[in-house]
Amino acid sequence: MANFNQIDKARRLLGTGETATLKQVKAAYKRIANRYHPDRYKEVDKVKCDEMMKKINEAYELITKYCAEYSYPFREEDVRRTYPHDEYLRKYHYGWFDGI
Template identity: 60%
Template sequence: MRGLSVANFEEIEEARKLLGLGEYATLKQIKQAYRRMAIQHHPDKAGNGAQAEEMMKQLNAAYKLLTDYCASFSYSFREEDVARIYPYDEYLRKSRHGWFEGI
């Protein structure tokens, strides 16, 4: 992985696979995956010195890359986008406020 400010798809893909993430992950899931892998591969626990240190460097780089990518992501707070992302909430809103309006 390169140290550029803008990551390309291959770098993102490599980072998510290293952390054991699927194609979709929340920031919380990224953090949990990083912590799980860091505990597993920490040099003090893994016991294989230089190899564990190299793995920790890779894990740290992957975590930074993914969290930086998520931090620079542009979120939409428009009503139609929120409704598209959270359709169940829209369903509940309709059931409470005029489900049969316009009939």
């Protein structure tokens, strides 16, 4: 398992915030991998891009492995605590226009 510093360095390399969904991590990976893909550059810059792509791939692998090994709680109290704003949305946002 990676330590915090490794994961933090990886997420900064990919350009994600301190919190990100797996979907956001994948989008960040695609964006930066597209920018540094060696096929986009001439021979002179390919070596630098190859090195950068190795770092990008390692960062993505580290974060996805961390996410895959994360233990998600499925107990009712944990689910409720995870999404406390749902009650607020049901009460005040959804159906707000019904009374108008």
